[in-house]
Amino acid sequence: MVRRAIGIDLGGTQVRAALVDDTGAVLKRAATRTDVAGGPAAVMAQFRSLIEDVTDDASLGSLSGIGVCAPGPLDSDTGTFIHVPTLPGWEDFPLRAELSAALGRPVVVEGDAIAACYGEWRFGAGRGLDHLLYVTVSTGIGGGVVSDGRLLHGRRGMTAHVGHFRLAQDGPRCSCGAVGCFEAFAAGTALDRRARQAALAHPGSSLARLAAPTAGDVVEAARQGDATALALLDEEATLLGEGFVSLIHLFSPEKLVMGGGVAHGFDLMDETIHRVIRTTALPSFRDVPVAKAALGDNAGLVGAAALVLFDERAR
Ligand SMILES: [Zn+2]
Known part of the structure; x- marks a missing residue:
């Protein structure tokens, strides 16, 4: 039944x-x-x-x-x-x-x-794996982990708040109040902020025609070949790749699945994310693949x- x-x-x-x-x-x-x-x-x-x-x-x-x-x-x-x-x-x-x-x-x-x-593990891009790391990149950055064939919960069920590990000792202020968190560098809101700055600096970009370009606008403009938008996504992919490298070292997944709104541009960032992993992870972690979430919203x-x-x- x-x-x-x-x-x-x-x-x-x-x-x-x-x-x-x-x-x-x-x-x-x-x-x-x-x-x-x-x-x-x-x-x-x-x-x-x-x-x-x-x-x-x-x-x-x-x-x-x-x-x-x-x-x-x-x-x-x-x-x-x-x-x-x-x-x-x-x-x-x-x-x-x-x-x-x-x-x-x-x-x-x-x-x-x-x-x-858990959804991606049971029915999506992580199906059948024993070791899976899921990272959602939208307003913030969050995560979930399957290790040794079971979902990790952690103390009080609060495991894998992966947006709040420190990528640097300085940098933008995070929503949590700290400085230099992965989320503060690479979440959708950080990309929104860089898009607004880039629009001012590059009046020829299609982003400059928008009052307040967002991460979604950047993906859209990049698909039309806008050079400023492509550069913004390449920078975003580099930041994501750097964060993913640390997470892969910590959790040793067979695959990292990326979800959240920013994953709509995954195909445009895929190559750079993998290049960062291939060139900066410990040698035995360099073949860990990153894939877009299959279940979307x-x-x-x-x-x-x-x-x-x-x-x-x-x-
Ligand atoms: Zn934080």
Whole structure:
């Protein structure tokens, strides 16, 4: 019998839900704007309404449970939020206990990058591997790790906050308050900032025609052959490659899978990322491949549902 679960991806902008089966297929999706001002009570009501939208005629009782992923750090051992800058009012909110009591079904709560890693491992670009490193590069940089055939959680479920290792002792200020984090150099917001500077410095670039060019605009312009945009992506690929080299040394994955919004330009950065790894990693790590995530925006949703269906922690 096919088993099914609900995956919910709670972000500071959108909350999305999907009905997912045990082959990883997304049967139905729904989304709405996160009621950030309403806090946990309002968002719990949004969860209920999204769950109704995606369950169709299936009663909640026939589902294996609900998996929720959200920006970390969150304590996935207890299913409790710790502190999420984009979700004020959720400090110490015991989401797993509250949602499970409200719905009468098992609930798993996991950091969004760890859930996405699990989704890619079960059903995406990391399928079948024993050692996988997933890195999401969007507003920030997050990660998840499968090692020796199991998903790593770490103390309080907070493993692999890979955006916050220091790439340099100086440099841009990170969202965490420190200076020189990998995220501060290479996340989408850092590329946005370099794109705005480049647009001012290169009035002939198509980026200069935009009021505030973003990472997405850079990828778009690079595809049209814009030299400034291509140079920006090459610099981005170099920074990503440098961070990836350290992460590959730490976790020894068979493959590094890159997701997040910046991965839309992966094909344009692929060669440089691999060149940095081939030339700067320890010799025995130089053949580790980097690939684009296969599940795209669905990775967190599918991963959160898959954690309910397959992970031993859900039982
Ligand atoms: Zn940081």
